[in-house]
Amino acid sequence: MKFEIVARDPHSRARAGLLHTPHGTIETPAFIGVATQGTIKGVTVEQLEATGLQMLIANTYHLYLRPGDELVREAGGLHRFMGWNGPLMTDSGGFQVFSLGAAFGKNLTKVAHEDIEQAKDERRPSVYDPDILTQHGRLAVIDEEGVTFTSHLDGSLHRFTPERSIEIQHNLGADIIVAFDECTAATADWQYQKEAMERTHRWAERSLKAHRRNIEANRAQALFGVVQGGRFEDLRRESAHVLSSMNFDGFCIGGSYVKEDLDTAVGWVCEELPEDKPRHLLGIGEPEDLVNGIEKGVDLFDCVQPTRLARTGTVYGPKGMKMNLLNEQFRRDFSPIDTDCGCPICAGVEGKGGYSRAYLAHLFHAREMLGATLASVHNLYYLVNLVTVERMRIRNNSKHESSPTPNT
């Protein structure tokens, strides 16, 4: 995998680049679609192409449980299995350490509010002990070696270590894979964040080692390490610094956040990471977050937000304002979601008119699955386009600053 920076914004740390993968080149900054179970829920590959998405990210934990990574390998790898020929990455299962662990059963989310219930992460035993799961009322428990999961599908017991996550990801065969890490709660204290971060660093080394061992025989090409450290500047910088010294092909910025911390944390990390490698801000998000992240120097984003919102009836309207199409006011609103939007849902395809808010509202009220599909296509298009505009802006600004690097 090769990464080249083609333009830099003179007014910020933003940069535009090209990320070459065996399945094509990604123009960065880019928004990546989340295809957890090997699909962006409710959207076909053909429809995805119409959104302009350049890359998708699938999930190790989900695909390992079902249909099984061996089966995917048998199918010829995830690309072939899901019919997506473009660039593909897989997440390591690190996020499930959080969502099935510290966050389980609480009202904890990736980007939380300041007043959330504290997610207490008591010190864990240092050895693998399956019994602790039941004692803690969660589906994932961490120890030094790895994480013990109770399947959310059937309650069966599973074990992930960095080595295992990498092995599974190699079986899945994405272009970019991610080191196994621990996503911590936004409000975890300094002591715990440090402990978790250092463990994540040890896991990063092990992931790297496992990756190197298998890389020749497998399809997976590039490995990204994950920066942690929570809301603490010293830890974030340290994490970025330590990981930079390892031989990763790129870096993810992980963790969960209190909204106000997001921007600062991303800023600290990007200042420490090497300039010549791509940075992926995991699981973020909202339009303003993308703009802020790009300004800080982030190259890649992925987020479930556009599709999850879409499935539940919320779309990005004019100027990115969120609209809940189930609200009464849209029942007789026969205009498109956004008159200025060029997506197939709003603008239609090849001269055929698009869909109206009222029609979408009807689909959602009637619980017709097409509603989720149409709204997902629109929301994805919106975010992809937003990032594309930013990318163009960086390239154009850069040109005026007499950058010799030509555009592609």
Added chain:
RNA sequence: GCGUCGGUGGCGGAGUGGUCAAUCGCACUUGGCUGUAAACCAAGCGCCUUCGGGCUACGGGGGUUCGAAUCCCUCCCGGCGCA
């Protein structure tokens, strides 16, 4: 006409003397959703409120009772059966 069963909130449908403004669905209204335990979750849903409470309600009317959606009488309406 006689007999019989039944009439409860927008709808379906519980409740059959007090703990009932009334279980539960659905519909409706509004929130929330950021590396997907998520086509999901939460709250509200008679009227008024200074949020303590107050008022009007279970087909209509009249009784019994300290107290009735629940018991009795009567009227109206509907289903079924017999003429």
